[in-house]
Amino acid sequence: MATEIERKFLVANDGWRAAAGRGVRMVQGYFESGICTAPPPTLRVRIAGERAFLTVKGRPSGVSRSEFEYEIPVADAEAMLLEFCGTRIVEKIRYTFPAGDGLFWEVDEYFKLNAGLFTAEIELPAEETAFVRPDWLGAEVSGDPRYTNGALSRNPYTLWRD
Template sequence: MRYEVERKFLVADAGWRAGAVSRRRLTDGLIGEFAGGKVRVRLDEERATLTVKGRREGLARPEFEYEIPRADAEAMLRLVCETWRIEKTRHCVPHDGMVWSVDEYGGALSGMVLAEIELEHEAQAVALPAWLGREVTADPRFRQSTLLRLAREAGRPVTLCEVLAAPM
């Protein structure tokens, strides 16, 4: 069993763009949530996956990811995740020996930009790039399901100010 250990941050400015070495477009669909966990389908240009993530304990959570046929992922996104889809472009940005993922959201979350780093263990030291803003790892307002709910309730993309003003 694999554990995902990650930290998530707001992005303070576009300084990360100069260091980006690749990007890929992702579509995530939320299939369901349970006791702090979720089931997600993801589609990108190269592969399709079904992922089950358990409850977060600190920075870590169990993660089970399985490659699935592209046609199945497309059908799940269309038939099961109709209103629970996230579109984003993920940029890979190396910094101090690690690779950051900077996600630029589209669709219902258009304009939102978040960065995350996957770690080997919770105590791993991380050099934070100058373009990072505050850490939001433990902030429930920055869970993708919460961001989608806020956008659906507003009937339009939500701004960072609106997310920060939402109750925790």
């Protein structure tokens, strides 16, 4: 079984941009969940540049959760976005660059109803893996479910009241 171990942070300033290079535009849609588990798994279709993926993510346990991802034809992903995702769409540009020790930062710049939100993620080989925290890194939001892309598709950042 594949496991994703990921820490997520807000971005405090633009200091990351110098290392970021060119980003990849992503459009991802989230399927309506009819599964009766709480919380349900996340089912996502993503178009990332010229490639597309279907992903199933399990329930979080700390900063870990199961993840199954499969490449699919872009035309299939476009059809799924239209037919299954409705308004549950997140659009962003992802910038990926080295974090040292073979790790990588992924900074997401969100658009449309999530405009103004910037997050940084680092995927780790183990939960206890140490990493360098750059000065542009803000507060950790790994445990805050509002910042998952699935949640942002249902309750966009620009509509938050707090």
